[in-house]
Amino acid sequence: MLKEFKEFAMRGNVIDLAIGVIIGGAFGKIVSSFVADVTMPLIGLLLGKVNFANLFVNLGPEKYESLAAAQEAGTPTLNYGLFINAIVDFLIVAFVIFLVVKGINNMKKPAPAAAPTTKKCPYCFTEIAIEAKRCPNCTSQLD
Numbered sequence: 642m643l644k645e646f647k648e649f650a651m652r653g654n655v656i657d658l659a660i661g662v663i664i665g666g667a668f669g670k671i672v673s674s675f676v677a678d679v680t681m682p683l684i685g686l687l688l689g690k691v692n693f694a695n696l697f698v699n700l701g702p703e704k705y706e707s708l709a710a711a712q713e714a715g716t717p718t719l720n721y722g723l724f725i726n727a728i729v730d731f732l733i734v735a736f737v738i739f740l741v742v743k744g745i746n747n748m749k750k751p752a753p754a755a756a757p758t759t760k761k762c763p764y765c766f767t768e769i770a771i772e773a774k775r776c777p778n779c780t781s782q783l784d
Contacts, residue, residue, distance in 0.1 A: 669734065676730040684729075696722025 647650050649655060677694070686690040697708045701716035759768045765779040774783055 653705050668737075673730055676726055676733060680729060680733070681726055686752070693725050695724040695726070696720075 656694065675722070681693045684737070685693055696709050697711065698719040698721065699711055699716060700718060701711070701714075703714070705711035705714065705716065708718060708720060712721055759777060760771050760773075761767065762769055762776040762779060762781060763784065764781040765776060767776060767778040769776055769783075775781065776783060
């Protein structure tokens with residue numbers, strides 16, 4: 642069983658997948674930082690100095706000035722600002738993945754066209770085998 646596991650783990654696809662997960666996790670952190678530290682402050686500035694991380698609905702009886710204060714007090718909150726951040730984060734990651742996949746697909750060479758296996762008889766226009774010397778339909782002699 643240990644030998645089978647070693648063969649499974651050393652297969653190229655498993656190692657490639659592991660590398661992809663590690664790089665994807667690091668890329669996700671970069672994108673999350675880009676969204677939280679660059680994109681959302683700019684969007685908030687354009688929308689009238691709104692801090693999306695501080696947008697929430699207080700579900701408790703007391704009022705709080707910030708999300709941090711409400712969470713510190715243990716009050717339940719609906720954090721829709723953080724949800725908006727997560728949506729922007731997802732859209733950026735999805736767009737970058739789209740661009741990477743599109744770039745990889747453009748680098749691939751198109752498959753060569755398959756050689757034809759049939760031709761048309763010049764006399765009766767029936768599809769016949771490419772090697773045929775005589776048309777089976779009209780019996781014409783072919784070149």
